[in-house]
Amino acid sequence: MKDVKSPASKNMTPGKGGLNAEIQSRIGHQLRAMYDDVVRQGVPERFAELIRKLDVPEDTSQVGSNGGPTEDGRE
Amino acid sequence: MPLTESLRDDILASVPSLRAFAISLSGNGDRADDLVQETLLRALANIDSFQPGSNLPAWLFTILRNLFRSDYRKRRREVEDAEGNYAKTLKTQPAQNAHLEFEEFRVALDKLPQDQREALILVGASGFSYEDAAAICGCAVGTIKSRVNRARSKLAALLYVEGAEDFGPDETVRAVIGGNG
Numbered sequence: 001m002k003d004v005k006s007p008a009s010k011n012m013t014p015g016k017g018g019l020n021a022e023i024q025s026r027i028g029h030q031l032r033a034m035y036d037d038v039v040r041q042g043v044p045e046r047f048a049e050l051i052r053k054l055d056v057p058e059d060t061s062q063v064g065s066n067g068g069p070t071e072d073g074r075e
Numbered sequence: 076m077p078l079t080e081s082l083r084d085d086i087l088a089s090v091p092s093l094r095a096f097a098i099s100l101s102g103n104g105d106r107a108d109d110l111v112q113e114t115l116l117r118a119l120a121n122i123d124s125f126q127p128g129s130n131l132p133a134w135l136f137t138i139l140r141n142l143f144r145s146d147y148r149k150r151r152r153e154v155e156d157a158e159g160n161y162a163k164t165l166k167t168q169p170a171q172n173a174h175l176e177f178e179e180f181r182v183a184l185d186k187l188p189q190d191q192r193e194a195l196i197l198v199g200a201s202g203f204s205y206e207d208a209a210a211i212c213g214c215a216v217g218t219i220k221s222r223v224n225r226a227r228s229k230l231a232a233l234l235y236v237e238g239a240e241d242f243g244p245d246e247t248v249r250a251v252i253g254g255n256g
Contacts, residue, residue: 047115
């Protein structure tokens with residue numbers, strides 16, 4: 001559908017070049033509110049686990065004193 | 076570079092904004108999380124191609140954006156259907172509260188052309204510079220700027236036109252909208 005403009009909308013969006021500053025800040029605010037709402041949810045366990053499970057090739061020459069069990073059974 | 080513990084922590088720290096980006100792009104939480112998961116797996120599989128010292132979030136966002144775009148083509152029709160149904164339910168009820176206004180905003184965002192939507196989100200919500208956003212989208216900085224501007228204009232027009240309908244069309248609006256009276 002093509003843009004359908006009511007007379008009211010024309011009043012609120014003056015000119016094609018510049019947007020009404022108030023509308024613009026309102027849009028910015030809503031955009032960030034929507035986005036930050038998700039950011040605040042943090043890291044879901046599903047992803048934390050996925051990343052935690054990855055083997056990080058550590059410096060094996062310095063083994064910690066409390067060396068935990070190795071699951072992959074390497075010698 | 077190889078996966079180090081600090082790189083792994085940095086990837087983990089990027090997950091919340093990756094999810095926000097994915098949800099903003101797709102408008103669907105479940106699908107967004109699948110997208111994030113796929114992004115993480117792909118990033119980890121290709122971690123050797125990450126340049127140490129370069130912008131990790133930008134690198135991850137690039138992967139997610141490319142995955143979304145290839146996925147989007149497959150699912151476009153499905154998305155359009157959902158959008159149409161949602162627009163219908165919106166029009167049956169007056170916008171009365173903040174929640175509905177929020178949903179209305181999301182629906183309007185979904186109606187933007189994809190290029191404009193992603194540019195607006197990257198710059199306006201994720202906080203990337205125009206330069207980073209251009210790198211993520213693989214286009215010129217000037218192109219990003221004009222997409223962001225067009226996105227804002229279109230969003231303003233969409234929100235105001237729909238608002239006018241939702242709050243009860245008067246005769247003038249009806250005359251403009253309907254050819255089938």
